[in-house]
Amino acid sequence: MKEEDVDVSVRAIARCGAGTNNIPVDRMTELGIPVFNTPGANANAVKELIVCGLLLGSRRVIDGINHMTSLGEQGLAKERVEKDKALFGGREIKGKTLAVIGLGHIGASTARDADALGMDIVGYDPGLSIEAALKLPREIELADSIASAVSRADYISLNIPYIKGEGGTHGIIGKDVISHFKDDAVLLNFARGELVDSDALKTFLDGDKGARYVSDFPDDVLWNHENAVVVPHLGASTGEAEENAAAMAAETIREYLENGTIRNSVNFPDASMPERDENTIRITVVNKNMPGVLAEITQVFAQGNLNIVQQINHSRGDIAYNVVDIDPTTGGGGLELHELQKKVTMLEGVLSSRILWGTAGAGTGYARNINGEYWV
Structure with missing residues (x-):
């Protein structure tokens, strides 16, 4: 977009x-x-594919399928199947350690299911909330860094958001973190392709010591690597x-x-105010998060002799959001509703406003301050 x-x-x-x-x-x-x-x-759809990825990373199922297709084309499938199956040996996931990087909806769900499959779980999430923590398996061990989590893991599941810019997560799985991987670690990336430094991972996979990469995203470097499985973004x-x-x-x-x-x-910012009385009018205001704007907004209501029944003002970064319920029966200043909205919207720092009235916001009015011009 x-x-x-x-x-x-x-x-x-x-x-x-x-x-x-x-x-x-x-x-x-x-x-x-x-x-x-x-x-x-x-979350459930992605989690299920991650579990599938665990199996794809531990057993060379896809290689075996492709081999059987080739043998079938030659008419040799029945003759060679028992002999050739030794080419595609693998390992079981029960008793192995899974590092879950990011313990949100998907990460927590993955941890629970992997625990049910008999895996040992190590988790890392610096922003772990109490709500998310309550959804984790009791036996999970929490690490204090990504490097610490992956160093003991047979499998690693990435479940963190992609954030651009300085301090973001672009290429967070790079040379330094990969240096802590076990030689035969399996990396599962069903979060974002940009989280992984493909060149650094290619060097690791070239060692051909049993390491695998299973990704749900296109990769110009690893798309045909013998130790990589690239899925066409099927997670959701x-x-x-x-x-x-x-x-x-x-x-x-x-x-x-x-x-x-x-x-x-x-x-x-999150914002929720109790249900509005049907005789009141709700006004929402979006403004730049700067000093004095809230005071000027409430001053407009005061000038119209309008009583504020309830209000909230929350901010997040550079933006502030206000929800105000007013009692229109108290107005004696002769200020019409459309005039009130214009006065509020055109205050310095205000970006837009909406007026809600009637049942379930049946009446709405939207106005914006676009570079000092009033749009309604």
């Missing part, structure tokens, strides 16, 4: 999936447009995952449009 794809009337953007690297999030933030994702909606490609993500995205947008509620946004 590019900025020119976003019409001036767009209130919000929802991504059916966790990753938003195909959306110009920083620019949307500057424009005052919340971007939502659907964390966890496809199930009917169930697509339905879950679409339903979550639709519900998130509905809550935002009708009630001003923000949850699962990657650029706006």
Whole structure:
């Protein structure tokens, strides 16, 4: 998605999936447009493919299938099958150690299922929340760094977001981290292709000591490596995952449009205010996170003699979000609703505003401050 794809009337953007690297999030933030994702909606689908990846990385199933196809074409399958199966030996995953890097929805689910399969689990997640921790298997051992986690692992599952820029996660699995891998470690990447330094990993795989790479993303370096299995981004490609993500995205947008509620946004603060009384009017305001703006917003209501019934003001980085319920019966300043919205929207630092009234936000008014010009 590019900025020119976003019409001036767009209130919000929802991504059916966790990753938003195909959306110009920083620019949307500057424009005052919340971007939502659907964390966890496809977690089970991706987790199941990771479990499949564990097996693909431990048993040369794909190589064996391709070999049988070749023998079948020659009419030699029955004659050679017992002799040639020795070419595709493997190992069992029970009793082996899995390092799970990132313990969110997918990582925690992967850890639980791998534990049920008899694997030992080592986890690493510097941002581990209490909610996520409660979903982990009791026997999990938490490491204090990626290097520490992978150093004892037979299998490594990447489950972290891709973040560009300084301090981000681009190429986080590079030469330094790979140097801590066991010689026969299997790396599973069902998170993002850009997390892995392909050249460094190729050097590791060239050692041909049993190491494997199973990835759900195209790779210009490793696409035909004999120790790599590249899957065409099938992680969330199930009917169930697509339905879950679409339903979550639709519900998130509905809550935002009708009630001003923000949850699962990657650029706006979470915000939820109690249900609005049917006789009140709810106004949401998006502004730059700078001193004095909130005071000026409330001053506009005061000038109209409007009583604020309830309000919240939350901020995240450079953006602030306000939800204000007013009692229209208290107004005696002669300020019409459309005039009130214009005054609020055109305050310095304000990016946009919405007015919600009636049942379930049946009435809405959207206005933006675009470089000092009022758009409604």
